[in-house]
Amino acid sequence: MPERNTDPLVKARKKYAEDKFNTLKTCLDDMLFANVPITVTEVIKLSGLSKSYLYQNEQAKKLLKEKQEISKKRQRYSGIKYDSIRNYQPTPKDAFLQIEELKRKLHDSYMVQCQILGAENERLKIEIEDIKKRIEQAKEELAAKEKGSNE
Numbered sequence: 017m018p019e020r021n022t023d024p025l026v027k028a029r030k031k032y033a034e035d036k037f038n039t040l041k042t043c044l045d046d047m048l049f050a051n052v053p054i055t056v057t058e059v060i061k062l063s064g065l066s067k068s069y070l071y072q073n074e075q076a077k078k079l080l081k082e083k084q085e086i087s088k089k090r091q092r093y094s095g096i097k098y099d100s101i102r103n104y105q106p107t108p109k110d111a112f113l114q115i116e117e118l119k120r121k122l123h124d125s126y127m128v129q130c131q132i133l134g135a136e137n138e139r140l141k142i143e144i145e146d147i148k149k150r151i152e153q154a155k156e157e158l159a160a161k162e163k164g165s166n167e
Contacts, residue, residue, distance in 0.1 A: 024135040028128040035124055039063050040076055042117070044083040046110075054087040056080070 043063040047054050059080065060067055070076055 020139055021135065024131050028131045031124070032128055035121065036065060036069065037073075037076060037079075039117070039121070040065060040070075041079065044079065048083060048087060048090070051090060052087075054080070054084045 040059070040063055043059060043065075044054060047058070047062070052058070056067065056070055059065070059070065065076075070080055
């Protein structure tokens with residue numbers, strides 16, 4: 017049986033993880049720019065990431081804590097209190113950027129799936145050829161046995 021080539025899968029998974037982290041980074045930077053308090057709940061709502069990702073990924077957890085500290089310091093010194101991001105009204109440009117980000121995520125997700133399926137398809141083609149060869153060998157052996165038993 018041929019050895020599986022998992023390189024495309026590993027690359028796709030790394031790209032997916034990198035994209036998730038970049039999404040978090042962009043979301044946190046946008047929240048800082050808008051001077052919005054950074055909370056896990058608000059980050060989840062804006063970024064679309066899961067709560068488990070924010071708590072289990074060490075790199076993401078570290079970035080979140082750093083940005084939360086910056087946010088707290090800014091709010092402490094600004095004297096302005098925001099009770100929620102719901103009070104923040106995005107501009108049309110913000111909405112456009114969010115749409116573009118979603119389009120990019122969908123496209124990247126589609127490309128990752130295509131790579132994964134392409135690699136799996138190639139593996140299956142090789143496996144099918146191997147099985148066909150074994151079937152032909154088995155047919156030849158059976159024909160040889162039948163020929164030998166008839167003589």
